[in-house]
Amino acid sequence: MKLIKTMKILTMTTTFMLLIISNVNAQITFAPHPIEIKANVEEISNILAPTANSTCGEVNIELDEKVFSGGCAGVLVREYRASDSCGNFASSTQFIHLTDTSAPVFVNTTAEIQIGAEGEIPLLTPGVSDAGKQDVSLKYEDQVLSERINRVWTAEDACGNKSQFVQTIWHKAKL
Secondary structure, eight states: OOOEEEEEEEEOOEEEEEEEEETTTTTTEEEESEEEEEEGGGGGSSSSOOEEEEEESEEEEEEEEEOOOOTTOOOEEEEEEEEESSEEEEEEEEEEEOOOOOOOOESSSOEEEEOOOTTTOOOOOEEEETTTTTOOEHHHEEESSSSSEEEEEEETTOOOEEEEEEEEEOOTTTT
């Protein structure tokens, strides 16, 4: 229902008519959407924002999101705020419980190292990337063989996902 107010303003020389149109029954409603979701960190971009409708024109939806601790990967809280051209607004909060099933990935690695007779055995630490952008623990263990050392690197993220990388160090004189 539209409410129309008409006001007459009289002055000494001119008469003005001011027409104010407002929609007192206008409201914004969100379409049904999940409020609590469990999702892998790599699938967050696939979660669509809810839609909303208004009896007073086009709806604009703004998103504010924050990650909180909880579980191995945390909880992403999304706050959607919808507004229409009449100044009405509505909000909806969505909780995405994050999981991480992907192991860390080794990057910038040196798989084989050759050392001269006088060379020291270097510690060339590989880089590690994690899909969940979590801290990754990095350890190594040396397996000494007859003409080489196999340095086995293990990376583990906060969700317990592990990966390994083997670095071979060739050095006859030092072994």
